[in-house]
Amino acid sequence: MTTENGGHGQNAGRDDRDDSFHVFDTTLRDGAQREGINLTVADKLAIARYLDDFGVGFIEGGWPGANPRDTEFFARAREEIAFKNAQLVAFGATRRAGGSAAEDPQVKALLESGAPVITLVAKSHDRHVELALRTTLEENLEMVRDTVSHLRSQGRRVFVDCEHFFDGYKANPTYAKDVVRTAHEAGADVVILCDTNGGMLPAQVQAVVATVLADTGARLGIHAQDDTGCAVANTLAAVDAGATHVQCTANGYGERVGNANLFPVVAALELKYGKTVLPEGALAEMTRISHAIAEVVNLTPSTHQPYVGVSAFAHKAGLHASAIKVDPDLYQHIDPERVGNTMRMLVSDMAGRASIELKGKELGVDLGGDRALVARVVERVKERELKGYTYEAADASFELLLREEVEGRPRRYYRTESWRAIVEDRPDGTHANEATVKLWAKGERIVATAEGNGPVNALDRAMRIALERIHPQLAQVELTDYKVRILEGRHGTESTTRVLVTSSDGDGEWRTVGVGTNVIAASWQAMEDAYTYGLLRAGVEPAE
């Protein structure tokens, strides 16, 4: 066992690294506690690679020994990943009361993981020692001292997480500080103050961290949960007070509300504090890495996440749009490219000429020269938005409208004569959904009928049957999302319906909109725009 420390190939070349500030990620351990996240070993390996690419200094991989999946993760990570930036960290607890660290099976499993760094969780709240550990305050200190010393004697770097530190400090500041001092004196490199139930506010965190730092002399870290919505601020408040180690999770995943979100913490340190905490160029990968990790854990990326959300630099207000034309920095606190994100102009009824021009530019259509054209587009958008259309979420429908004005006529790949959908609830309780479409394409009249699991699905299938021979490119187009919104909620079932459809052809996604008093007719409109845009993307020439 004693030779293991020399054998961590994945940590080669890391010794020359600046150790003065730690970005410590615990997505794979604490982040995985989030409701709805259930990581396989392959998921964990994929996330570890992304985190290493991003350039965090430490990746806490799990609790080897406590969980067979975590044991396997450590074994495979050592084999399969050539870490460029990060060191792998195993998480575990101090030894059992009354035993010895050297013989504690849980402590042995930590060493066997081969991780060069070990985080030990220790109780620092007197009541928890008594209620949950059921031992004495003195024995708890001994457990910290013994376990840290033993791991140090085995050549491992040790960090100590003081669980419930802030509540413990409030209840018994002397004892809470004794735990910090004991860990520090036994050889822990960093002692992390954890706001385990997440109830703290920044001013309180800052005051406690400053006092503990002054009173113990230990190097301190911060682990914040987001139950007050202040985890990022609490993390930065601790840094303000002298903490030099921040524990975070990608996208703020974690139990209950979540943990301090790695991305805004790192962005604030780099962009607001002017600290260098990532390798050069890594910050510009942040948006991509945030979304990629969301994909791996199978959660939709939060559209409104600071810095990396697709809406983080999206502008809607007409007031703002005209100011942004003058100077983009007026309504952006940073250049979105610094974090790999982009500015987007939303087209909405609050928007005027300025946002239409900017949107045209984004779509590669230059409207700058033609004021009459822009005025026509503004007019049509306003008129349609009054009817319930929205273009801010339907770029493809907007682009079709824009092209129609630029090119003088709509793109048409076929002409619909009529369609019909029938939904039947039969006496035996089963449903029948049948649709028929009649259309013209390349001079030919086509009639097709299909069944589906709903009337819209039946129409979609009928359309595909009708068009597949004439426009085989449609086979690539898939409807991937479908949203319905009732606009005037005060007229019962006579309300206006807006349907938003997301489509994909494997290379990209686009969104289209349809509106009507009739959900089926609104869906049909949105689907027609979706097919048309799909054929436009495929480079097909209009046929009608």
Add this chain to the structure above:
Amino acid sequence: MTTENGGHGQNAGRDDRDDSFHVFDTTLRDGAQREGINLTVADKLAIARYLDDFGVGFIEGGWPGANPRDTEFFARAREEIAFKNAQLVAFGATRRAGGSAAEDPQVKALLESGAPVITLVAKSHDRHVELALRTTLEENLEMVRDTVSHLRSQGRRVFVDCEHFFDGYKANPTYAKDVVRTAHEAGADVVILCDTNGGMLPAQVQAVVATVLADTGARLGIHAQDDTGCAVANTLAAVDAGATHVQCTANGYGERVGNANLFPVVAALELKYGKTVLPEGALAEMTRISHAIAEVVNLTPSTHQPYVGVSAFAHKAGLHASAIKVDPDLYQHIDPERVGNTMRMLVSDMAGRASIELKGKELGVDLGGDRALVARVVERVKERELKGYTYEAADASFELLLREEVEGRPRRYYRTESWRAIVEDRPDGTHANEATVKLWAKGERIVATAEGNGPVNALDRAMRIALERIHPQLAQVELTDYKVRILEGRHGTESTTRVLVTSSDGDGEWRTVGVGTNVIAASWQAMEDAYTYGLLRAGVEPAE
């Protein structure tokens, strides 16, 4: 116009209110800037009612004059809402450069809105005055002075939003403070420092607010955007420095990343600061109100929102779960019931025994004595929630389910044999929507057909024709709202559909739910529950 101020019936009885601290909500104005939110006047009225129930002091309703929908909102809010707690606020800008406030049409529209309080946005960043307003720094001060004085002379209370204050302060602190001082001296009650591009961190906010307060003597407010993920903390930092007015939005809705979230701000003030900022009992309504507002704007409530998310008090970790058995407070920073939320142990579902019992009590059905009955209800709710039903927003469907278990059989006023809906898009561009229902009531077989402006409307009409002779009480029942949500967004038009229907009989409203792969069939289910519940409310005895 001068008599208007006395005529605001909706603000009667508010004069005795403690004015020392303001909770100011701008969901309807700044919150509506969020991508994907598009509020109708009816939506705005519904949200205003929820915010007033919650007990905010001020509700900023929009920009009357700039937007016809906002003008209509103010007119209807004055007519239709008897505000219990809030005062209605109109938002607008200072007068145009070179004009006079008394003759400025935009300023006139603010007065015509009838709102007793007006928020004026003013530029406080020297560069914005020059680049965006294209006027001199002195004229900008004059615009503030003139507009505030004029509105005060018309008997309105005035708050001034200093846009881009923090950036402006950094660039030219003297001028930024001049704007604050000018507004204050002209009679503005509160001057709000706005972090418009959201780039600030708490320590900076605290320092600036403290200095401006000391240097100007104005009463200060804070308006924070969440671009650094610190809007809640920035708001609290301003309060720490002496601000006594916080501007927030429900669920943090707002442009780009969003605004300071009303709920964690108010919860921190009440639970962490010990301030009373809401009417008694209102905090315990917070979770319900947060979710209800999300329903109105048609966004899924964030599961991980602090305090009010369904995951906010959900525990997964084995380590935590066993500690919680010893003492629930170990891993909870507050008792969730204080904010109307509940602790959840994961693996189990949302519907625990306790909430079912509570819900039964709420509906006047005592379940306390019968454990087997409660267990059966829990089982059915779990099974149906797994299929996509939600009872949180569908009290009436839940009550029908509960009564079915209590009474041993479902309430039935008729029996459906079958139904059919046909939607046709004809060659001439018109639509036909026709529905037929076949049902049995009081031993009689009834067949009815009707047309409507959509398939669901046609079904609704056919049902009424079929039942009107047997159950004339149905004539009082009207479907007043209809919402569709697609639950599984990754299968295009094959997704599961959930329909929520709100109905009214003049005396009260109720909500019902239907689920299926088919939007028409899901609507049918929700409508059947709605008719059944309407007849139950009318005291009609089951007929089948």
